[in-house]
Amino acid sequence: MGVWHWFLTVTGTNNTSGLWYGWWSGFASDLPEFAILLLVWRRINCHAKSCLRIGLHHVDGTPYVTCRRHHPVHSGPAPATAEQIAHAHARAHAGGADPADVSDG
Numbered sequence: 001m002g003v004w005h006w007f008l009t010v011t012g013t014n015n016t017s018g019l020w021y022g023w024w025s026g027f028a029s030d031l032p033e034f035a036i037l038l039l040v041w042r043r044i045n046c047h048a049k050s051c052l053r054i055g056l057h058h059v060d061g062t063p064y065v066t067c068r069r070h071h072p073v074h075s076g077p078a079p080a081t082a083e084q085i086a087h088a089h090a091r092a093h094a095g096g097a098d099p100a101d102v103s104d105g
Contacts, residue, residue, distance in 0.1 A: 046070055
């Protein structure tokens with residue numbers, strides 16, 4: 001009985017202020033905020049299928065944003081080392097080289 005009363009009070013459906021007044025002025029008024037949070041989450045999460053990580057890395061030439069695990073330049077869950085970043089930077093500025101190749105270095 002206590003859990004049910006708590007649920008009715010939180011959702012505003014226990015008719016304390018009138019029929020459905022508590023619902024629309026309480027819990028239901030937060031539904032647009034939940035929708036906004038869902039849209040923001042869909043915008044910032046990794047675009048790889050079923051990945052719930054936050055995507056911070058843009059994939060060049062595409063509209064995709066990925067996490068470090070799914071990014072094509074840096075594969076794997078471990079952070080890139082300073083040597084890998086310097087090597088990718090040097091290859092990108094060498095001209096004609098593929099900056100995505102950071103495997104050796």
